[in-house]
Amino acid sequence: xxxxxxxxxxxxxxLVFIFYGKVLLTDRIDSSNYMQPKNLPQFELLDLxxxxxxxxxxxxxxxxxxxxxxxxxxxxxxPYLTQxxxxxxxxxxxxxxxxxxxxxxxxxxxxxxxxxxIFDPRGDLAFDLGVTGAxxxxxILNQQVIGHIQGELNQExxxxxxxxxxxxxxxxxx
Amino acid sequence: MIxxxxxxxxxxxxxxxxxxxxxxxxxxFSSGHSNQLILSxxxxxxxxxxxxxxxxxxxxxxxTDDFSISYIANHSNSQLPIFYKITSIWSAHExxxxxxxxxxxxxxxxxxxxxxxxxxxxxxTMLMLTLIIxxxxxxxxxxxxxxxxxxxxxxxxxADINPVLQDPALAIHPPLLYLGYVGFVISFSFITAYLFSGxxxxxxxxxxxNWSFVAWIFLTIGITLGSWWAxxxxxxxxxxxxxxxxxxxxxxxxxxxAFMHSLFASSKSNVLKAxxxxxxxxxxxxxxxxxxxVRSGIIDSVHSFANDPQRGLYLLGFSGFITFISLGIFAxxxxxMQSSKLIVTxxxxxxxxxxxILMLTAIFSIFLGVxxxxxxxxxxxxxxxxxxxxxxxxxxxxxxxxxxFIMISVEALWQRGMxxxxxxxxxxxxxLLAALALYLIWYFVEIFSLLAYVGIYSGLLIIISYFLKAAxxxxxxxxxxxxxxxAHIGLGLLFFSVxxxxxxxxxxxxxxxPGDQQFINESxxxxxxxxxxxxxxxxxxxxxxKILILQNGNSIYLNPEKRKYFARxxxxxxxxxxxxxxKDTYLTIGDQLENGSWTFSLxxxxxxxxxxxxxxxxxxxxxxxxxKKKIR
Numbered sequence: 001x002x003x004x005x006x007x008x009x010x011x012x013x014x015l016v017f018i019f020y021g022k023v024l025l026t027d028r029i030d031s032s033n034y035m036q037p038k039n040l041p042q043f044e045l046l047d048l049x050x051x052x053x054x055x056x057x058x059x060x061x062x063x064x065x066x067x068x069x070x071x072x073x074x075x076x077x078x079p080y081l082t083q084x085x086x087x088x089x090x091x092x093x094x095x096x097x098x099x100x101x102x103x104x105x106x107x108x109x110x111x112x113x114x115x116x117x118i119f120d121p122r123g124d125l126a127f128d129l130g131v132t133g134a135x136x137x138x139x140i141l142n143q144q145v146i147g148h149i150q151g152e153l154n155q156e157x158x159x160x161x162x163x164x165x166x167x168x169x170x171x172x173x174x
Numbered sequence: 175m176i177x178x179x180x181x182x183x184x185x186x187x188x189x190x191x192x193x194x195x196x197x198x199x200x201x202x203f204s205s206g207h208s209n210q211l212i213l214s215x216x217x218x219x220x221x222x223x224x225x226x227x228x229x230x231x232x233x234x235x236x237x238t239d240d241f242s243i244s245y246i247a248n249h250s251n252s253q254l255p256i257f258y259k260i261t262s263i264w265s266a267h268e269x270x271x272x273x274x275x276x277x278x279x280x281x282x283x284x285x286x287x288x289x290x291x292x293x294x295x296x297x298x299t300m301l302m303l304t305l306i307i308x309x310x311x312x313x314x315x316x317x318x319x320x321x322x323x324x325x326x327x328x329x330x331x332x333a334d335i336n337p338v339l340q341d342p343a344l345a346i347h348p349p350l351l352y353l354g355y356v357g358f359v360i361s362f363s364f365i366t367a368y369l370f371s372g373x374x375x376x377x378x379x380x381x382x383x384n385w386s387f388v389a390w391i392f393l394t395i396g397i398t399l400g401s402w403w404a405x406x407x408x409x410x411x412x413x414x415x416x417x418x419x420x421x422x423x424x425x426x427x428x429x430x431x432a433f434m435h436s437l438f439a440s441s442k443s444n445v446l447k448a449x450x451x452x453x454x455x456x457x458x459x460x461x462x463x464x465x466x467x468v469r470s471g472i473i474d475s476v477h478s479f480a481n482d483p484q485r486g487l488y489l490l491g492f493s494g495f496i497t498f499i500s501l502g503i504f505a506x507x508x509x510x511m512q513s514s515k516l517i518v519t520x521x522x523x524x525x526x527x528x529x530x531i532l533m534l535t536a537i538f539s540i541f542l543g544v545x546x547x548x549x550x551x552x553x554x555x556x557x558x559x560x561x562x563x564x565x566x567x568x569x570x571x572x573x574x575x576x577x578x579f580i581m582i583s584v585e586a587l588w589q590r591g592m593x594x595x596x597x598x599x600x601x602x603x604x605x606l607l608a609a610l611a612l613y614l615i616w617y618f619v620e621i622f623s624l625l626a627y628v629g630i631y632s633g634l635l636i637i638i639s640y641f642l643k644a645a646x647x648x649x650x651x652x653x654x655x656x657x658x659x660x661a662h663i664g665l666g667l668l669f670f671s672v673x674x675x676x677x678x679x680x681x682x683x684x685x686x687x688p689g690d691q692q693f694i695n696e697s698x699x700x701x702x703x704x705x706x707x708x709x710x711x712x713x714x715x716x717x718x719x720k721i722l723i724l725q726n727g728n729s730i731y732l733n734p735e736k737r738k739y740f741a742r743x744x745x746x747x748x749x750x751x752x753x754x755x756x757k758d759t760y761l762t763i764g765d766q767l768e769n770g771s772w773t774f775s776l777x778x779x780x781x782x783x784x785x786x787x788x789x790x791x792x793x794x795x796x797x798x799x800x801x802k803k804k805i806r
Contacts, residue, residue: 006505009452013459013501016545017494023472023548024486042745042765044738056768 037144041128047116048095048103055143057115061166062090064138064145065114065153066126068098069106071134077152078110084158085113093117096126096134141169177243180231181321183224184311190221191308198301211297215286218300222283225311229276232320236263241329244322245269251334253713261345262335267469267485268320270348274465275310277349278356282307285360285385294376298367302496306359309492317485337714337739337746343403351396351423355461357389358430362458362500365451369503374510379441379450386437386454387800390430391793397423398789406749411681411760411777413785416565418473421540422464428540429457432533434796439523443589446523448511449530455500460537462493473544520592525583532576539568570628573669577632580662581639604642608634619678626673633670636662657802661795664788671784678757678780683764687771694776700724701776714739719763719772721750734763734774758782 040058047053058064065081067074085091093114095103100119107117120126129138132150139147139162147165149157194217201210236259241247249269250262263269282303289296314320339345361382368378400420405413414420433453440450467473470486517523543560550556585600586592611634612627640662647654682694684701691702702722709716717736722729735748752759757780764773 003509006508009501009505009508010498013494013497017490017498019545019549019552020466020472020490021487023552024470024483024490026552044745 037141037146040140040143040145041125043118043120043125043128045118045120045125048093048100048107048119049116050119051116053116053118057090057092058140058143060090060141061169062092062140063153063162064092064094064129064140066094066096066129066131066134066136066138067117068096068134069102070098071096073152074135075110077135077154078113080154080158082111082113084153085115090115094126094129094131095119095121096131097121097123139165176231177235177240177321177323180228180235181319183228183231184315184321187221187224187228188308188311188315190217190224191304191311194218194221194304195301195308198297211291214297214300215291218286218304219283221304221307222279225276225279225307229272232263232269232272233260236260239332241332242323242325243320244324245320247324247329247332249333249335251332251713254335254340257342257345258335258340261339264348265335265339268314268318270352271310271314271318271469272320273349274352274356275307275314277352278310278359279307281353281357281360281389282363285364289381293381294373295364295367295371295378295381298370299363302363302366302499303359306363306496309496313485313488313492317488334713334739337737341403341407343399344407347396347399347403349396350392350399354389354391354393354396355423355426355464357392358386358426358454358457358461360385360389361433361454365454366500366503369451369500369507372507374507377441379437382454383437383441384800386430386434387796390427390434391796393423393427393430394789394793394796397427398786402786405782406751411679411762411775411779413782416543416560416562418544419464419468421544422460422467425537425540426457426460426464428533428537429453429460432530433457435526436530439526443515443523445515445517446527446530448508449527451504451511453530455497455504456537459493459497459500462489462497466490466493467544473548518589518591520586520597521590522583522586522588525579525586528579529576529583532572532579536569536572539572540565543568566625570625573632574628577635577666577669580665581635584639584643584662600639600642604635604639607638611638615674621677623677626677629669629673629676633666633668633673636666637670640666655799657795657797657799659795660798661792664791664793664795667784667788667791671781671788675779675781675785679778681775681777684774684776685767685771686774698723698725698776698778701774703772703774706772711737717763719774721761721774723752723759723761723776725759730759732759732761734761736763753783755783756780 040055045053063084081091091114093116095117098119098121100121103117103119107114118125123131129145130148135152137149137153138145146169147162149161194214197210197214197217235243236246236250237256239246239250239252239259241250241252245266245268246262249265250259254262264273282300286296286300286303289299364378364382368374368376397420400423401413404415405411433450433456436446436450436453439446466486466489469489470483472486517527543564546560547558550558581604582592582597582601585596608631612631615630616622616627640659644654644659646652684692684694686692686701686703688703688706691700693699694701700723702724704720704722707716707718707720709718714737719734721732721734723732724730730752732750732752734750737746737748739746747762747764750761757778760777760779762775764775766772
């Protein structure tokens with residue numbers, strides 16, 4: 001009888017140990033993240049042109065895209081974002097841990113798909129949003145974050161993650 | 175330069191501790207080595223002192239604003255009062271880990287020197303403690319070095335402490351909590367040394383009893399302070415959120431509570447020995463698990479530090495290593511631990527062992543709650559969050575059963591069964607009185623919630639049974655364990671007040687222009703927004719609302735604030751609380767809407783003060799037990 005106990009006393013912690021080790025070692029950055037709607041955090045930042053930001057810009061359905069001039073993946077998703085911004089969606093940038101000069105240069109060179117870009121050199125707003133790195137994209141409606149994608153935004157992720165959320169939001173508002 | 179000295183001292187300490195281990199491994203093969211033991215103890219003490227010295231210098235660096243040290247530059251500021259310059263040290267990962275190690279060292283040096291030179295377990299305990307200190311010191315220096323410089327030039331001004339941490343309760347909450355957490359390293363190491371020694375007839379309980387009680391007191395105060403801080407600083411009106419980090423603090427607390435009870439049974443009647451030893455190991459293993467959860471960033475929480483897999487792996491590996499040493503030797507010795515004595519049904523021990531099982535169930539349920547989201551995520555990538563509904567549902571039957579066993583055990587005797595007559599005359603009145611009290615509560619509050627009523631009934635069972643017992647002992651002039659009485663009244667009061675709080679408290683959202691007023695309900699006839707002021711303080715701007723509330727005919731002035739801190743641009747909300755013994759009127763100011771009006775959140779929170787008070791009672795009860803004169 002006691003040999004079973006002896007076995008269990010070692011086995012159960014061992015399973016816990018192995019499980020947590022596995023979780024640590026797996027890359028947990030997943031592409032989609034369904035979430036409870038969360039209020040957009042408060043912030044007092046200017047945009048890249050030093051203009052004040054009207055929070056009402058987030059009333060309509062918007063994408064908040066976290067980008068930086070140093071971010072290679074941002075370059076990859078840039079054409080798709082440009083394509084998106086030409087559709088009905090309101091695309092707002094969150095320039096993350098970047099210098100104003102480099103950011104403006106980058107936009108000048110590649111083209112600016114954003115309605116405006118919030119300038120967040122220390123990552124304050126990004127921290128409150130829970131950003132882990134660039135690029136990331138948040139789906140916002142009525143100043144509430146309703147969806148979140150980490151990594152590159154492309155047609156596939158747009159269809160699989162954001163489109164259902166947008167449809168659900170539209171149905172809810174009817 | 176001074177920073178490098180401190181850095182060097184801690185590295186020197188690593189070397190000396192390594193030396194202690196090497197000496198003892200080499201000489202463990204030879205006999206007659208009292209000189210070697212003296213040398214080990216001296217080296218051990220010196221290594222501990224070097225760590226204290228290093229931390230002392232680190233405090234000096236923080237006070238003198240040495241912003242060339244990256245950690246201090248990122249978490250302190252020259253404008254801070256000296257008190258917060260010091261507390262900024264434990265406001266983030268590296269510094270708080272340093273503090274954690276300093277406390278680990280403090281407990282270790284005190285305990286090792288408390289044991290007499292001839293004590294058979296002194297050497298083993300010291301070696302285990304050396305290993306643990308060494309492991310964590312290496313973790314600090316290799317993965318999270320607090321001494322790292324910003325080279326070649328430091329910054330002129332620090333980035334400031336996080337404003338929500340700029341608060342006296344929170345400044346002392348981590349040190350007390352850590353003192354509690356790491357305090358159980360004593361029982362852990364001592365038990366491991368005891369099991370390795372193989373002499374299982376040695377009465378080990380007496381040597382660590384009071385040490386464990388003191389650690390339990392620190393842990394309890396630490397958890398309560400954290401909860402109190404969350405209540406008045408975060409502005410959500412709650413005091414416990416089942417946040418993963420709260421959970422990993424609650425697990426060692428439950429294990430420690432079970433351990434203390436088991437120690438009595440083990441030392442008084444020599445039963446539950448394996449249980450007691452296992453619980454003693456489990457407490458510190460759970461503390462280590464907590465450190466891993468918080469510091470690896472594996473679970474999102476308000477407390478967690480930055481995600482760093484390297485730290486996580488090291489912590490998991492090392493914690494696993496020392497836990498398995500301890501559990502391994504425990505499993506190995508388990509067959510020889512079987513006591514020839516059986517637990518008498520109906521004796522005090524029998525109820526204690528029941529409650530051990532219940533506590534372990536509670537610990538396992540919390541553990542599952544913390545781990546389940548990760549399991550699900552790793553299975554199919556789905557993210558879930560487990561919150562209070564899960565814990566409330568799991569805990570309410572557990573609490574009821576625990577309370578029933580506590581209630582019966584009040585009348586039970588050590589090593590003797592219980593007579594049906596005692597059971598009937600002592601237990602039946604308690605059941606009935608508690609039911610009557612519950613009915614009266616229902617009659618007056620007219621609110622029903624099954625979970626809350628289970629909690630209230632459990633609390634009442636404990637309180638009433640202890641008061642009946644006290645009344646009887648006064649009448650018969652017999653013995654009453656006063657420490658146990660006070661601590662259990664505290665526990666009963668805790669169940670009672672938490673449950674009452676959950677059914678009575680309510681919240682109102684209010685939206686007003688300055689100068690306007692509003693009717694809220696029968697008890698709050700008027701909510702008057704008198705004025706709004708802008709004030710400049712040393713490191714933040716304040717928006718202060720002046721509110722007059724007419725509550726049950728009394729005028730209450732409340733001034734909630736919103737603060738904007740310059741250094742980080744962070745906005746915090748300062749709650750205004752009007753406290754009466756029964757309820758708190760709790761007001762936070764929200765946002766200003768586009769039309770210029772302001773939002774407020776008004777909460778009426780019942781019995782909150784009672785929750786802190788019941789914690790204090792439990793601590794007082796344990797203090798009384800520690801300082802109790804040895805009557806028998």
